[in-house]
Amino acid sequence: MRSLRRSIRPEQIRELILVLVILALVLFFGTQIRDYYSGRTFIRVSTSIAIIAVVAVGETLVFLTRNYDLSVGSIVGLTAFSVGTQLSYYHFIPPIGAVLMCVGLGALMGAFNGLLVAYGRVPSIIVTLGTMAIYRSLLVEYPGNKIVQFNALPGWLQEFSSVNVVKVGDFELRLIVAIALAVVIVFQLVLHFLPYGRRLYAVGSNPEAARVAGFPSQRIVFLAFVLSGALAGVAGFMFLGRFGNLTVVAAMGTELQAIAAVVVGGASTMGGSGTAFGSLLGASLIGLLDQSLRRWPVISEFWRDAVLGILILLAVAGDRAIIERLRTLWARSELQQRSVQSIVPRGDSVHGS
Amino acid sequence: MARESSPTLQRLVNWLKSWEGLLLGLLIVVLIINSSAVPAYLSVGNQVNLFILYIERIIIALMMTFVIINGEIDLSVASLMGLAAGTMARLYEVGVPSGLAVAAALGAGLVCGAFNGFWVAFVGLPSLVVTLAGLITYRGLVWVLVEDRSISNLPGWLNDLGQKPLVGPFPLALILFFVLAVVAFIVLQYSGFGRYVYVIGINRDVARYSGVDVRRVKMILFTASGFIAALSGVLYAARLGAMRSSTAEGFELDIITMVLLGGVSIFGGSGSLRGVLLSILIILNLRNGMGLAYLSANLQTGVIGLLLILSVLVPNLARSAQARLARRRLALRTMQPAEEV
Amino acid sequence: MxxxxxxxxxxxxxxxxxxxxxxxxxxxxxxxxxxxxxxxxxxxxxxxxxxxxxxxxxxxxxxxxxxxxxxxxxxxxxxxxxxxxxxxxxxxxxxxxxxxxxxxxxxxxxxxxxxxxxxxxxxxxxxxxxxxxxxxxxxxxxxxxxxxxxxxxxxxxxxxxxxxxxxxxxxxxxxxxxxxxxxxxxxxxxxxxxxxxxxxxxxxxxxxxxxxxxxxxxxxxxxxxxxxxxxxxxxxxGRRIEEFFAKSTAQRGELLMSVRGLTKENVFSDISFDVYRGEVLGLAGLVGSRRTDVGLALFGVEPADAGQIIFEGREVRINSPQQALQMGIAYLTEDRRQYGLCMPLPIAANVTLPTLSNYLNGLGLIRSTAECADAEEFRQRLSIRAPSVQVEVANLSGGNQQKVVLSKWLNTKPKLLILDEPTRGIDVRTKAEVHHMINDLAAQGLGIILISSDLPEILAMSDRILVMREGRQMGVFTRQEATQEDIMAAAMGQEYKMAERQP
Missing domain, CATH: 3.40.50.300 (P-loop containing nucleotide triphosphate hydrolases)
Known part of the structure; x- marks a missing residue:
């Protein structure tokens, strides 16, 4: 029991389950949809996963601190839309400049969220529900045409979405997907190896203890929101590159997909647990379902959102069931251990004086 | 002993009072500005028109007040409005009698509300997550029902009820609001159920240890919230005479803002319908004023978002400023004897 | 040095x-x-x-x-x-x-x-x-x-x-x-x-x-x-400890509750005792002995997994506080701030909380005159020092808050009253008042289970004393045979003059 407790963590169990579910779905849709195992499907699914995954990684950081960020969809939309508009006017902006604009703008909006949550002590659900509306309304009011057109974008951006990194037979790994993978890997490492990453876990795991231990909790939470915004900015750039044609409803609802990915990927809504890799798995499941349901003839493609909602509920409810089960198991093994210990004769006198 | 009454609490009570006072002041300012811009602004007709534009959200805000005072939140109400409207419209479209279609829509609200309530009350999941999942799921179901069409073929009697005045200048929805507001006020302030709602919001454990059936109260609240949302959804469709899959999308923002701006604590246990009614009046007139100033509906939504944040931020800042002031005063007081030494 | x-x-x-x-x-x-x-x-x-x-x-x-x-x-x-x-x-x-x-x-x-x-x-x-x-x-x-x-x-x-x-x-x-x-x-x-x-x-x-x-x-x-x-x-x-007020030996009434083999996995096991009307059963043990958990199980907050409870001659299962209240069991918690009182509400609302259904009219509205009258009666009877029953309990001192909790449970007219650390953190005078109150209640025929870490209190107030240690029953002592040393020894788990185990 003890060795089991030590070697297998609940997170690993659920990540394994997720991988199995994803594999099963791939097999299932393969029997249902014609030409499912094709390079085209792979590109579609992987690029769709890429955008969700980048947003989800940012959302994971916020979730770790026991907060929520509902504004990421609006941030993705606003960065994509405003930078897209600028790029259509000013073709001389270099790619790196465009990326920096997106990241900076996203970070700025994230900082506004973080300021209100960490220093204004307004619950994150309130702040980001509000800023979701505020950022979206800024988007709608953004000066210029109410639309970004693919043809007006600079050439390099028009080609951006079809740039390949690796090609194996029909299966191409697009640059967008490579960027997303890099983001996941970098943040997985940050969360695992940087003291800041570990403190994110600590702050969400027990805010009171973090306060007593003298952590700069406010700064940690603030930074989580800034990073979430910055990553949403990165996703905005990817969104612009992938779709090119944008309207004022761009990326609406992305926050829900990201939250679904994070929750399905194993992050606790009570903070303190979750990984970038888990969120990638969650994003994969959601992206896969999203793209496959569109092409599955048996039910209408409009089932996608309903399935998303039910997935969140299942993931949260399933977690509750699993965690409770594991806790009783732990308690039992603990008790056995203790009864073994009490047979051992007590040591020397405890009375020191 | 009562004489040793803690001043912080006294201050808190005063603060609550002054919050509603602040709202009243704000309302008066908005009204003065608006009526100076538009003649006959304060006429009954104009105010009724204002109310009618947001009446469905206002009705839901009454119910949401209960839910938030109870220490929970229901983010799924706007999706449920859409789902009820969609259920009704779709059933009527395929030939189900109109009365039955409306009943089915209300039933859908009940069932979905109970579904939310089950996970919150009996499984113990946080309502924020459950109703967020509900928000997505129920909206997804509207898409399944209506897809990307617009249904404008609604029962004629329903359109009449939604669009024509029933008594004097008041249409059905407004009359319903008056009735529900009175009922809600009485239930919250004077009934045993209302007492339970507050007690659970203040301290769930005390309620449980006192034999209050916490799960039952929460279940009733979420079921009722689903029902009221469905009712409002049907009213909304009736007023507009049509519905689409995106009907009522994002309304939860308005509704929650109305409640929180009214001084109801997001953590539960405090607040009153009086404050919520004041904040509803403010939001309506503010929106109208912004409309008069040619601000787009979209920008108005942005302002509502800002208002939502401010309604929690301002009390927070005021509290911490108060605390800082008290600390400084204490430090000053204690410094003098130290110098004497 | x-x-x-x-x-x-x-x-x-x-x-x-x-x-x-x-x-x-x-x-x-x-x-x-x-x-x-x-x-x-x-x-x-x-x-x-x-x-x-x-x-x-x-x-x-x-x-x-x-x-x-x-x-x-x-x-x-x-x-x-x-x-x-x-x-x-x-x-x-x-x-x-x-x-x-x-x-x-x-x-x-x-x-x-x-x-x-x-x-x-x-x-x-x-x-x-x-x-x-x-x-x-x-x-x-x-x-x-x-x-x-x-x-x-x-x-x-x-x-x-x-x-x-x-x-x-x-x-x-x-x-x-x-x-x-x-x-x-x-x-x-x-x-x-x-x-x-x-x-x-x-x-x-x-x-x-x-x-x-x-x-x-x-x-x-x-x-x-x-x-x-x-x-x-x-x-x-601040002064020599006075002799504790001791419970007068009341007439032991008929059997009120009989518990056999009460068990909750990983918490406590095989707890058996009887409570008679007019009797105070002390529940002693160090903190961590799971006394409170037994109280919570009897009140249905954390129901037991196994065991038999016979209350007033009928075998019962207690799965919720509502059931316990209906049967006439009341439980005064050891932590009144966390579990006992709604701090921002007035005294009256707190006193009537468990019995609120008795104060409702046909429409489900609270009859506030009746509510205040009953609360007022307790305010006087227990001499709660507050100007009126409309004062919020957060404004009262610890001792007076404890009296409000006590009123709340007495108002349910219980047959069995479980008191968990009723005198913790209250002033000496209120403590004495509470002891007198326990005595009076027992004399009126209530069965009382007194959980306390305060050994002198347990010894002075109980007719019989059940000692627990780490979720197990170490023995039941009668008042005559118990000494502080015996109880402490049992509570510490030492095989020292273990008393005969009574059913």
Whole structure:
């Protein structure tokens, strides 16, 4: 029991389950949809996963601190839309400049969220529900045409979405997907190896203890929101590159997909647990379902959102069931251990004086 | 002993009072500005028109007040409005009698509300997550029902009820609001159920240890919230005479803002319908004023978002400023004897 | 004697109306366990918070290693080698044991070196002679193990002064022994330890020096060899302990409740007893003996898994407080702030909460005149000192709040009243009033289960005493045969003159 407790963590169990579910779905849709195992499907699914995954990684950081960020969809939309508009006017902006604009703008909006949550002590659900509306309304009011057109974008951006990194037979790994993978890997490492990453876990795991231990909790939470915004900015750039044609409803609802990915990927809504890799798995499941349901003839493609909602509920409810089960198991093994210990004769006198 | 009454609490009570006072002041300012811009602004007709534009959200805000005072939140109400409207419209479209279609829509609200309530009350999941999942799921179901069409073929009697005045200048929805507001006020302030709602919001454990059936109260609240949302959804469709899959999308923002701006604590246990009614009046007139100033509906939504944040931020800042002031005063007081030494 | 590591000189701290600390001076030496005792509200917690930088003293100085310092927050305290361990361990449940030990370190490089961290953590635990897997998350650990992690954390930070705030209150006797061994080890390594305790026997067993706080003042500070329990108690309460008011022997009525083999997995097992009308059954045991859990099971808050309960001759199952209330069982919680009272509500609303359905009219509205009348009756009967029943309970003193909770349960007209620590943290006069009340209630024919950590109280008030230890029933004593030593011995689990077990 003890060795089991030590070697297998609940997170690993659920990540394994997720991988199995994803594999099963791939097999299932393969029997249902014609030409499912094709390079085209792979590109579609992987690029769709890429955008969700980048947003989800940012959302994971916020979730770790026991907060929520509902504004990421609006941030993705606003960065994509405003930078897209600028790029259509000013073709001389270099790619790196465009990326920096997106990241900076996203970070700025994230900082506004973080300021209100960490220093204004307004619950994150309130702040980001509000800023979701505020950022979206800024988007709608953004000066210029109410639309970004693919043809007006600079050439390099028009080609951006079809740039390949690796090609194996029909299966191409697009640059967008490579960027997303890099983001996941970098943040997985940050969360695992940087003291800041570990403190994110600590702050969400027990805010009171973090306060007593003298952590700069406010700064940690603030930074989580800034990073979430910055990553949403990165996703905005990817969104612009992938779709090119944008309207004022761009990326609406992305926050829900990201939250679904994070929750399905194993992050606790009570903070303190979750990984970038888990969120990638969650994003994969959601992206896969999203793209496959569109092409599955048996039910209408409009089932996608309903399935998303039910997935969140299942993931949260399933977690509750699993965690409770594991806790009783732990308690039992603990008790056995203790009864073994009490047979051992007590040591020397405890009375020191 | 009562004489040793803690001043912080006294201050808190005063603060609550002054919050509603602040709202009243704000309302008066908005009204003065608006009526100076538009003649006959304060006429009954104009105010009724204002109310009618947001009446469905206002009705839901009454119910949401209960839910938030109870220490929970229901983010799924706007999706449920859409789902009820969609259920009704779709059933009527395929030939189900109109009365039955409306009943089915209300039933859908009940069932979905109970579904939310089950996970919150009996499984113990946080309502924020459950109703967020509900928000997505129920909206997804509207898409399944209506897809990307617009249904404008609604029962004629329903359109009449939604669009024509029933008594004097008041249409059905407004009359319903008056009735529900009175009922809600009485239930919250004077009934045993209302007492339970507050007690659970203040301290769930005390309620449980006192034999209050916490799960039952929460279940009733979420079921009722689903029902009221469905009712409002049907009213909304009736007023507009049509519905689409995106009907009522994002309304939860308005509704929650109305409640929180009214001084109801997001953590539960405090607040009153009086404050919520004041904040509803403010939001309506503010929106109208912004409309008069040619601000787009979209920008108005942005302002509502800002208002939502401010309604929690301002009390927070005021509290911490108060605390800082008290600390400084204490430090000053204690410094003098130290110098004497 | 070495030079002191930590000195508080003439420290005072005031909150609104209360003088929490009044000119307190305290000196800690390396390699010394300094015990600090005092009743609830004596200022112990404030003292800790001043020493760890959570509060700033209004007056007075803090000296560390012969230098005057200002401690503005817990990080600065940590830098000065001062750390505190609280009743509830401040651990991060999602992090591993090793991470919990090292999370506060700022000098372990830019990257987390997991292998080295595990090795270092194992080394520290080995130094403490503790066997704990450093890789498991702290969530699954027992309270005692979590405390060990906190001690290891303190040691890893090279703490010179360790403050322990009632660390034993939730531990079993066996765990307490382990903890004390750990504390002795630390002392021998030259750490100065400020040990705040509430069980005097325990404190005297380990301390080198004992200081007593009362009403924010330091009353005495003497070497262990010069103090006795009586003396400390005198210092704590400020006068010689008077004879306790003793329950008059009432006529034992008919059998009210009979419990056989009550069991809750991992909590308590095989608890059997009878309660008669007019009788007070004391439930004794150290904290951690699971007495409260038995109370909660009988009230249906945390129902038992197995066992038989016969109430008024009928076999019953109690699965919820509602059921218990209907049967006529009431349970007064030990923590009135967390479980007993709705602080922002008035007295009347609190008194009628469990019986609210009796105050509703046909429409479900509260008949407030009836509500206030009943509350007013209790206000007078229990002499609750408040101008009216519309006063919010948050504005009352602890003793008066306790009377409100008592009113709330008496208003349910219970047949069986379970009182869990009814006199904890209330003033002496109210305490006496509560004792009289218990006596009266028993005389009226109620069955009463009295759970208390206060041995003299249990001995004086109970007709029979059931002693528990770590979830097991150690024996039932009648009032005549019980002595303080017997009960303490049973509670500590010693095979010492074990009384015959009564069904």
């Amino acid at each position: 070495h030079a002191p590591v930590l000195e508080l000189r003439n420290v005072s701290k005031r909150f609104d109306m209360t003088q929490a600390l009044d000119d307190v001076s305290l000196t800690l030496y390396p390699g010394e366990i300094h015990a600090l005792v005092g009743e609830n509200g004596a200022g112990k917690s404030t003292l800790i918070k001043v020493a760890t930088g959570v509060y700033q003293p209004d007056q007075g100085e803090i000296w560390v290693n012969g230098r005057r310092v200002q401690i503005r927050n817990s990080q600065e305290a940590q830098a000065l080698g001062i750390a505190a361990i609280y009743q509830e361990p401040m651990i991060f449940p999602d992090l591993s044991v090793a991470e919990n030990i090292f999370i506060s370190h700022r000098d372990r490089g830019l990257l987390v070196n997991w292998r080295k961290m595990y090795e270092d953590a194992e080394a520290i635990l080995a130094k403490l002679d503790v066997n704990l897997d450093v890789r498991v998350p702290a969530r699954g650990l027992t309270l005692a193990a979590q405390q060990t992690v906190e001690i290891a954390k303190a040691i890893s930070l090279d703490v010179r002064t360790l403050i322990m705030d009632e660390p034993t209150s939730s531990l079993s006797a066996h765990e307490v022994a382990q903890l004390f061994r750990l504390v002795s080890t630390l002392r021998n390594q030259g750490v100065a330890i400020l040990f705040i305790g509430h069980r005097l026997e325990e404190v005297l067993g380990i301390a080198d020096r004992v200081s007593v706080l009362r009403d924010g003042k330091l009353i005495s500070s003497r070497p262990r060899s010069e103090v006795t329990i009586d003396q400390i108690i005198r210092d704590m309460v």
